Amino acid sequence: MILVIAVLLFFSSSIFLGFLIQKMKRVVLPPVPPLPLGPSPWPIIGCVLEMWRNRPAYRWIHDLLKHLNTDIVCVRLGKVHVIAVKSPEIAREFLKKHDAVFASRPITMATHHFSSGYLTTVVVPLGEQWKKMRRVLATDVLNQSRLQWLVDKRNNEADNLVKFLYSQCSNNENGSVVNVRNATQHYSTSVIRRMIFNTRYFGNGREDGGPGLEEERxxxxxxxxLLHTYAFCVSDYLPWLRPFDIGGHEKKVRDALKIIKQYQDPIIDERVRKWRCSNKENRIKEPVEENCLLDVFVSLKGADGQPLLSAEEIKAQIIELQLATVDNPSNIAEWALSEMLNQPEMLTKAQEELNRIVGIDMLVQESHIPYLPYIKACARESLRLHPVAPFNLPHFSTADAIVAGYFIPKGSSVLLSRLGLGRNPKVWENPLRFDPERHLNGDASQQVELEERDLRFISFTTGRRGCMGGTLGTTITVMLLARILQGFTWSMPPKVVKIDLTEAQTLFKLNPLYAHAKPRLPAAMYLI
Known part of the structure; x- marks a missing residue:
């Protein structure tokens, strides 16, 4: 009996001891934080129906942010959690503290098409191809020495901008009304076209220096x-609907891409053939010399001495470079001039700065840019108040993360709101007023940059996916605004008392800016 009791006690003690050991070993996980606030999703499709009913989708998302009184919102579209942010603090947590987790890009219909299956840099998911192309851009294309090598080409197009506008208004001694959007968009595209292809036109152009039919197309x-890149296409969230092309997004992208390739691909193919034939026959012929970025792309060699980039990689990267360049400078200049016409004292102040730093006997040059804080403040304010798109390019999470106390699942698409950040009343006093002085803090001699490192608005973002072309973008933008302000006296068109500042759904100015321009420099300055 005693033996039986002893055995029972032994087993009981063993079981109890084992239970204690297991309990001590057991890891007690903290509760998973909640997702950010957002609408309740339907099974499988999420909130896609609500997104479709409440187009444009970006306004619907911003309405959710306002209605829920939150700085971060989560909307599930299909299986994807779309996270929208309008707080600089939370934005910095995503792109600085957790940069490694959010350094990829989502796969979409539009980006897949124009990047030729993700052969480029900006829209490519994290991986070896992105590393390769990023290294090419940073080392061989957008470095300071390369940009300096191309300065004459940019100057040539800046001179042509002034000459083109002069041709529009010099026939009348009192000046004429000109289409500012046409001029600024033509400059933005012609300057990058000149840098890439060493040409202003795909066709013959116009005698006055303006774009021809080919350039307009x-x-x-x-x-x-650009308008269809990350444009909340239904099939990006419900891929099984892609054959139906709801909204016609894919057809529009394919048609546009066909036009671009029609003009660019023959030039690229010929240049590739010319370089590679020259390399094979260099004992007989003189080697081809680099005179534009296309030559740089074609001539790059890998460690094995073979061409580093395929023709398809070159074609796709050139399209992406143009997409990254054409919209912001022209949009900033058009909006800035529109706002300044409604506050003409700003025009006076900007032109006084140009007179003081540059004078009227020479045209403003890139070397003057560091000494034009007010001009840059005007461009910076236009970038803050009138962004070219409602959100930045999305960041795709490669792992679960906790940000600002919320759970952000792997596979989420994170959008920083350009509108919510740049017009945030918690950050900006009187945020809807165009006020360049807010960037000077009363010190007209301080250095002003278009880059916004603290993400109080979106310029060139930050982190691994930050824009590598910030210097070039700043140069093109400031030169555009400075040249049109230096070269002409601007005023309202006849019978107009105030420039209409209504936004289109795309966030561009609803109606192109027409303004009265009168030359303000000696006539010889326009005929360089």
Whole structure:
């Protein structure tokens, strides 16, 4: 009996001891934080129906942010959690503290098409191809020495901008009304076209220096692709609907891409053939010399001495470079001039700065840019108040993360709101007023940059996916605004007392800016 009791006690003690050991070993996980606030999703499709009913989708998302009184919102579209943010603090947590997790890009119909299956840099998911192309851009294309090598080409187009506008208004001694959007978009596209292809036109152009039919079609196609890039296409969230092309997004992208390739691909194919034939026959012929970025792309060699980039990689990357360049400078300049016409004292102040720093006997040059804080403040304010798109390019999460106390699942698409950040009343006093002085803090001699490192608005973002072309973008933008302000006296068109600042659904100015321009420099300055 005693033996039985002893055995029972032994087993009981063993079981109890084992239970204690297991309990001590057991890891007690903290509760998973909640997702950010957002509408309740339907099974499988999420909130796609609500997104479709409440187009444009970006306004619906911003309405949710306002209605829920939150700085971060989560909307599930299909299986994808779309996270929208309008707080600089939370934005910095995503792109600085958790940069490694959110350094990829989502796969979409439009980006797949224009990147030729993700052969480029900006829209490519994290991986070896992105590393390869990023290294090419950083080392061989957008470095300071390369940009300096191309300065004459940019100057040539800046001179042509002034000459083109002069031709529009010099026939009348009192000046004439000109289409500012046409001029600014033509400049933005011609300057990058000159840098890439060493040409202003795909066709013959116009005698006055303006774009011909080929350039107008090419520019229109670029803007079509931009408007459909990350445009909340239904099939991006419900791939099984892609054959139906709801909304016609895919057809529009394909048609636009066909136009772009019609003008660019023959030039690229010929240049590739010329370089590679020259390399094979260099004992007989003189080697080809680099005179534009296309030559740089074609001539790059890998460690094995073979061409580093395929023709398809070159074609796709060139399209992406143009897409990254054509919209912001022209949009900033058009909006800035529109706002300044409604507050003419700003025009006076900007032109006084140009007179003081540059004078009237020479045209403003890139070397003057560091000494034009007020001009840059005007461009910066236009970028803040009138962004070219409602959101930045999306960041795709490669792992679960906790940000601002919320659970952000792997596979989420994170959008920083350009509108919510740039017009946030918690950050900006009187945020809807165009006020360049807010960037000077009363010190007209301080350095002003278009880059916004603290993400109080979106310029060139930050982190691994930050824009590598910030210096080039700043240069093109400031030169555009400075040249049109230096070269002409601007005023309202006849019978107009105030420039209409209504936004289109795309966030571009609803109606192109028409303004009265009168030359303000000696006539010889326009005929360089």
């Amino acid at each position: 090419h520019v229109s196609a670029l803007f079509t692709i």
